[in-house]
Amino acid sequence: MTAKNTTHISTHLIHHGYTPPADFEAPQPGVFKASTVFFPNVAAMRQREWKDKSGYTYGTHGTPSTFTLEERLCTLEGGKHCVLTPSGLSALAVAAFSVLKTGDHVLIPDNSYGPNKVLAQGELASFGISHSYYDAMNPQDLEAKMQPQTKLVWLEAPGSVSMEFPDLINLAKVCKARKVLMALDNTWGAGIAFKPFDLLGNGSLAVDFTAHALTKYPSGGGDVLMGSVITCNDDLALKLKLTMMRLGLCVGANDVESILRSLPTISLRYEAQDRSARQLAQWWKEQKSCVQVLHPAMEGAPGHVNWKALCASEGREGHAAGLFSVMLNPALTQAQVDSFCDSLQLFRIGYSWGGPTSLVVPYQIESMRSRWPAHLNKGYLVRFSTGFESPDDLVADLAQAAAHCLNF
Ligand SMILES: *Cc1c(COP(=O)(O)O)cnc(C)c1O
Secondary structure, three states: OOHHHOOOHHHHHHOOOOOOOOOOOOOOOOOOOOOEOOOOOHHHHHHOOOOOOOOOOEHHHOOHHHHHHHHHHHHHHOOOEEEEEOOHHHHHHHHHHHHOOOOOEEEEEOOOOHHHHHHHHHHHHHOOOEEEEEOOOOHHHHHHHOOOOEEEEEEEOOOOOOOOOOOHHHHHHHHHHOOOEEEEEOOOOOOOOOOOOOOOOOOOOOOOEEEEEOOOOOOOOOOOOOEEEEEOOHHHHHHHHHHHHHHOOOOOHHHHHHHHHHHHHHHHHHHHHHHHHHHHHHHHHOOOOEEEEEOOOOOOOOOHHHHHHHHOOOOOOOOOOOEEEEEEOOOOOHHHHHHHHHHOOOOEEOOOOOOOOOEEEEEOHHHOOOOOOOOOOOOEEEEEEOOOOOHHHHHHHHHHHHHHHOOO
């Protein structure tokens, strides 16, 4: 048995190709740090090329450690070229800057990761790049919002915070029919829930870019900030590298080391947090204080059929990240909802997900969307990210805080 004849991502990531220094084979690859790289002579210095990764020239343009992580992330997501950025948000920015210029238009889902909208309102607008928002749950709305100048469409599955799962396949088909570039924020799927470069499973439909907040699952520790942009297209890869070079962006070797160490366990961690999140979401379904459970793998949740078609087709059980939201009963008050969050003992109040500690954040949807989405019941939205605590302990924690605070 070799990594070649398995389809399981864990086996691929653990037995990934790597040439260690002579007589030093070990579980983890080496960690290399450099700003300066020495050349044997001036001719070699002049000849060496970094853009195609045929050589090392300077720390910002890559080291054996960054190249190794980039290759493994390509394996994880099914792509060909990867650049590493200092955070997930900077991955979104690098993807946008690599292809957009003054006069272009970009489309962003109304339920996208909020800072991507803020980037469009700020830097992109000030560089003369316009944007509009589309309803991710309606491929016809995407079609209707396309302009002749539309150069890039952002995709995200599921939507941020409200967790509705779009018909990604048909959104991608709209982009492809118009030959408009598409970039997917792949943080939730993480290369495990679905294959962004082969959406139909027959090699005929791929996004052009994925951006991934490695801060979440690839790190898994709640202690590293990093992002990646991956593409299968050689020309787009060169554009990404040139944007990275001109902006002077790179990542630190210690952070690369942390992610390389976490990567072999990504699918085990993803599956464990998925199981816990579903147990918690099931518990919420039976609570009178909850009017809607927003978890794409739960029957009846907004976009569940789309999740099923993309992530659980052909009898596969289907993966989902350990992240879900609930809509709490509008008969409660915001003060009760806030004190519920404050009363949780194991869930800590904080942003991000994929780390060891379970997290909770109450959100105000009114301030995040152009309008209240039709598929969301009215109420107070609270988002949970499950860590690695025992799910039974987490349910007990929810129950004690709910008993104290969610009475009406
Ligand atoms: C966290 C996150 C980001 C940004 O990642 P940072 O490393 O925090 O900048 C982008 N997109 C999604 C969907 C995220 O969850």
